[in-house]
Amino acid sequence: MLEVRGVQSPQERGTGGVAVEVHDVVKSFGPIAALRGISLTVAPSEFVTITGPSGSGKSTLLNMIGSLERPDSGTITVDGAPVPEPSEAVQFRREMVGFVFQDHLLLPYIDAQSNIETALIATGVGAKERRERSAELLAEVGLSDRASHLPAELSGGQRQAVGLARALANRPRLLLADEPTGSLDSVSGRRALELLATLRERHGMTVIVVSHDPAASERADRVFTLTDGVVQATA
Amino acid sequence: MFSLIVANVRRRVARTALTAGGIAVGVASIVALLSLSTGLDNTAGQLVHLGRADLGLFQADAGDPTSSVLPLSLLPRLLRTPEVVGATPLQLVISAVPKDPSAVVFGAELNGFVAQRLVYTAGGAPSAAAHVAVGDQLASQLHLHVGDTLKLGGRQFVVSGIYNSGIAFEDQGAITSLREAQILDNRTPDETTTIAVRIAPTVSLAKATKEILKQFPGVSAISDTDEAIRAGANTELISKAVLLIVVLALIIGTLAVANTMLAAVLERRRELALLSTIGWSGPQLGTLVLGEAIAVSMIGTGFGLALGVLFAGALPPALGLGNFITPDQTAWGLGRACLIGVAIGVLGAVYPIWRVTRTSSARALAPG
Numbered sequence: 001m002l003e004v005r006g007v008q009s010p011q012e013r014g015t016g017g018v019a020v021e022v023h024d025v026v027k028s029f030g031p032i033a034a035l036r037g038i039s040l041t042v043a044p045s046e047f048v049t050i051t052g053p054s055g056s057g058k059s060t061l062l063n064m065i066g067s068l069e070r071p072d073s074g075t076i077t078v079d080g081a082p083v084p085e086p087s088e089a090v091q092f093r094r095e096m097v098g099f100v101f102q103d104h105l106l107l108p109y110i111d112a113q114s115n116i117e118t119a120l121i122a123t124g125v126g127a128k129e130r131r132e133r134s135a136e137l138l139a140e141v142g143l144s145d146r147a148s149h150l151p152a153e154l155s156g157g158q159r160q161a162v163g164l165a166r167a168l169a170n171r172p173r174l175l176l177a178d179e180p181t182g183s184l185d186s187v188s189g190r191r192a193l194e195l196l197a198t199l200r201e202r203h204g205m206t207v208i209v210v211s212h213d214p215a216a217s218e219r220a221d222r223v224f225t226l227t228d229g230v231v232q233a234t235a
Numbered sequence: 236m237f238s239l240i241v242a243n244v245r246r247r248v249a250r251t252a253l254t255a256g257g258i259a260v261g262v263a264s265i266v267a268l269l270s271l272s273t274g275l276d277n278t279a280g281q282l283v284h285l286g287r288a289d290l291g292l293f294q295a296d297a298g299d300p301t302s303s304v305l306p307l308s309l310l311p312r313l314l315r316t317p318e319v320v321g322a323t324p325l326q327l328v329i330s331a332v333p334k335d336p337s338a339v340v341f342g343a344e345l346n347g348f349v350a351q352r353l354v355y356t357a358g359g360a361p362s363a364a365a366h367v368a369v370g371d372q373l374a375s376q377l378h379l380h381v382g383d384t385l386k387l388g389g390r391q392f393v394v395s396g397i398y399n400s401g402i403a404f405e406d407q408g409a410i411t412s413l414r415e416a417q418i419l420d421n422r423t424p425d426e427t428t429t430i431a432v433r434i435a436p437t438v439s440l441a442k443a444t445k446e447i448l449k450q451f452p453g454v455s456a457i458s459d460t461d462e463a464i465r466a467g468a469n470t471e472l473i474s475k476a477v478l479l480i481v482v483l484a485l486i487i488g489t490l491a492v493a494n495t496m497l498a499a500v501l502e503r504r505r506e507l508a509l510l511s512t513i514g515w516s517g518p519q520l521g522t523l524v525l526g527e528a529i530a531v532s533m534i535g536t537g538f539g540l541a542l543g544v545l546f547a548g549a550l551p552p553a554l555g556l557g558n559f560i561t562p563d564q565t566a567w568g569l570g571r572a573c574l575i576g577v578a579i580g581v582l583g584a585v586y587p588i589w590r591v592t593r594t595s596s597a598r599a600l601a602p603g
Contacts, residue, residue: 094514121515
């Protein structure tokens with residue numbers, strides 16, 4: 001079972017989450033309207049789940065908040081500042097956002113600890129510090145004894161935990177998770193969500209999860225339901 | 236970053252090996268040609284200083300020093316030039332020894348300074364028609380002794396002596412009278428290949444050369460290896476061949492590396508998009524791809540250097556030119572091959588890097 005351990009470093013305390021404001025965002029892919037004037041607000045350190053049927057625009061919205069895509073119109077601000085253009089968002093992605101993916105997307109040819117270090121290479125952290133930080137994160141997600149295992153040697157839940165540790169490597173203030181339980185069985189999925197919630201409580205970052213999984217909605221402070229590119233309900 | 240580069244290069248061993256193999260062949264060709272070219276340059280340099288001459292006179296527009304034809308009527312006028320203390324004609328005959336086509340037969344005036352300075356270890360100078368003195372290296376190679384016969388250009392010559400001069404070109408060849416060499420090379424008695432010239436010790440070589448060129452239009456006076464190389468059209472031809480091979484190796488190697496790296500980045504599209512998403516900048520992704528491309532090309536270059544040295548050593552004997560060309564691997568020659576290897580990696584990475592930096596992370600990361 002995955003468990004949360006470790007001690008929060010002084011640098012991590014007080015980092016806190018950021019507010020996210022989405023205002024009247026429209027996005028189309030050719031003739032298909034993915035988002036049709038979405039507006040929503042997420043408070044700092046809030047855990048929000050966005051749910052809805054396939055094709056409702058959930059992942060597109062998440063990608064735009066993370067600056068992987070730009071809206072056709074409307075505005076998105078994170079911590080009061082507009083989200084930069086995708087081509088100019090390197091610093092934003094390094095310092096502000098952590099991404100968790102459905103299929104964890106670990107590099108298959110390097111071990112768990114090295115996978116976490118890939119996020120630290122981007123910020124120019126030295127090798128020794130990378131090693132220490134990645135070991136600390138592995139301990140935090142309860143996988144210290146799996147540090148030298150390749151992704152193929154880990155269970156689905158463990159892989160997702162490594163993906164989560166990698167997302168936390170640069171101490172993000174906003175964690176974006178796209179179907180984090182999508183490739184896990186129900187038990188592993190619940191454990192992954194438990195880990196995510198616990199880490200949010202510890203680090204205080206804002207968490208936005210896109211998921212079909214009812215368990216993700218149960219963990220959330222608020223749930224937005226998207227249908228056909230618009231917010232249908234907030235719970 | 237370095238560990239990622241190494242891991243990626245090792246991921247597809249067969250593809251890396253095939254690409255590196257292609258580069259190795261190109262680099263090996265360059266190394267071999269450069270070392271043979273340098274060897275040929277050295278040979279050309281020896282040609283100038285036959286008989287310890289200060290300079291050699293050749294026909295100005297001869298494609299190659301060995302194809303030069305000079306009139307012997309120059310000789311008396313040359314000897315009257317104040318800067319010149321000695322001059323003797325030399326007829327060079329190529330491929331006259333059937334058993335060793337790379338051996339050169341020299342036709343010299345037997346009282347000239349070139350023939351006079353030969354040290355005989357057995358027998359003596361050729362003093363009669365159809366006599367030849369043989370260099371000790373050629374004698375050893377063909378197991379010749381004084382009194383044996385040696386076939387030159389379809390005629391039998393008697394070995395009158397075996398000599399050593401200390402000049403590889405001469406010691407790997409043979410010397411006969413000027414007239415016999417002219418006959419072997421189908422020349423008239425008034426023609427010679429070159430005139431070896433000795434300059435007065437009190438006169439500078441540059442001044443003497445200038446004076447000779449002024450007095451004898453249509454003649455080139457070659458006093459150092461570089462001039463011999465410039466005068467030799469064959470050497471120039473080899474230089475051009477080297478350039479052509481370099482360009483071909485660059486193009487083919489670049490295409491091979493570009494193809495390999497493009498396949499690699501397309502195959503790892505999601506991985507690279509992931510790195511971009513977690514904060515890797517375009518230059519960082521470019522460095523990763525560039526590092527892999529250079530790693531592959533340097534593996535190929537390493538093998539290419541080794542193969543090239545082996546080829547260069549094996550080629551002259553295989554072509555029967557072992558006596559004529561001694562491959563010479565210079566640090567600059569090997570360095571150039573390394574630079575070409577790096578250039579192949581850099582150029583081959585340009586397009587894949589462009590593709591990587593233009594990939595939309597959102598689309599690349601989309602499941603399925």
